[in-house]
Amino acid sequence: MKCCCFGAAAADREDGAATSSRAWAHHGVDGDLLRDVNHISYNTLRSATDDFDFRKKIGRGGFGTVYKGTLRDGREIAVKALSVHSKQGVREFLNEIRAMAKVKHPNLVELIGCCAQGSNRILVYEFVENNSLDHCLLDLGSRSSNIRLNWGKRAAICLEIARGLAYLHEELVPHIVHRDIKASNILLDRELNPKIGDFGLAKLFPDDITHISTRIAGTTGYLAPEYALGGQLTKKADVYSFGILVLEIISGRSSSRASWGGTQKLLLEQAWQLYEEGSLLELVDTEMGEFDEEAVVRHMKVAFFCTQATANRRPSMSQVVEMLSTSIRLNDKLLTAPGFFQDSDGVSAGGPSVNKRSTAQSSDNHSSVPVTITEVAPR
């Protein structure tokens, strides 16, 4: 089997029953799979997290509980113990992990190993120091962090997230559709660079309808209408969620809170209304300090392109990177009203089967309607 590339190796070897080739063969796990996936023994993770002590718990998400751990070599890790819904066979589990293990990008949280011993299914990630973006950004009644993000940092965060997504969608083979882009899945490192987490996880929970509807309900404000209503999951659903995230980063408001200025409107609806009234800058977070107005408006227009009702009018993530990092001219005459999805009784309502309000005009078909979103500015 593959030798672990960090301090866990010794412990893994001590833990022979779990890691010997014979034990793996018993699960139908072949050499190729073992080469691609770095296995870390349960004992190693137990000692890294003081036996999964509650004081080491750093959060709980839809997929399971996350603990902070320290390996023998001092390396800090985030240990995600997946919930009962994910208990699939070892071989199937490792097969799914294989795709995630290949992902290496500065804007994606690195998966450094996993554990599939007994009924445990655990993912081990690099530890990212500054918590998730929602903690320092969103007006959830608790900006629970002391970090304040100025415009320069926010613009950099938008661009880096776009780069991470472009890599997942367009460079990685096979590509990964994230499916759950939102502020709580963006972690900030020591220098406040963003790293996208939780990519590839949805596939570990393929047939679990309850789990899926829980997750959809929890992330309503980010859902592309064609995904929320028809379950059509394509890269363009991620592009849509990215657009919403950009609006959150600029406004400091959560997309999943419908109320704003006394009205029941989604962040995207509010933003579009302000755009039509010519007063987009009213959306800007008052805590952002000084900012470049032109650049902020440009970012908001990019968000509108990303959230177009018709999926094939949305740009690819590499186009988004270009729109955010060069002075390419945005042809906003091509903008039509964005699509949105909202449960009839507000964004916090339940799963996909309840009444919905949506402006989806058509679903994401893959016909190659050539929509020119950007034009090169005359130099």
Ligand SMILES: Nc1ncnc2c1ncn2[C@@H]1O[C@H](COP(=O)(O)OP(=O)(O)OP(=O)(O)O)[C@@H](O)[C@H]1O
């Ligand atoms: N690699 C990591 N480094 C540091 N903290 C992490 C890491 N991964 C997750 N966390 C923290 O653990 C908490 C739970 O994360 P998790 O991804 O499980 O859930 P979530 O994103 O909040 O919700 P959901 O599962 O619905 O996406 C978050 O607050 C996050 O800050």
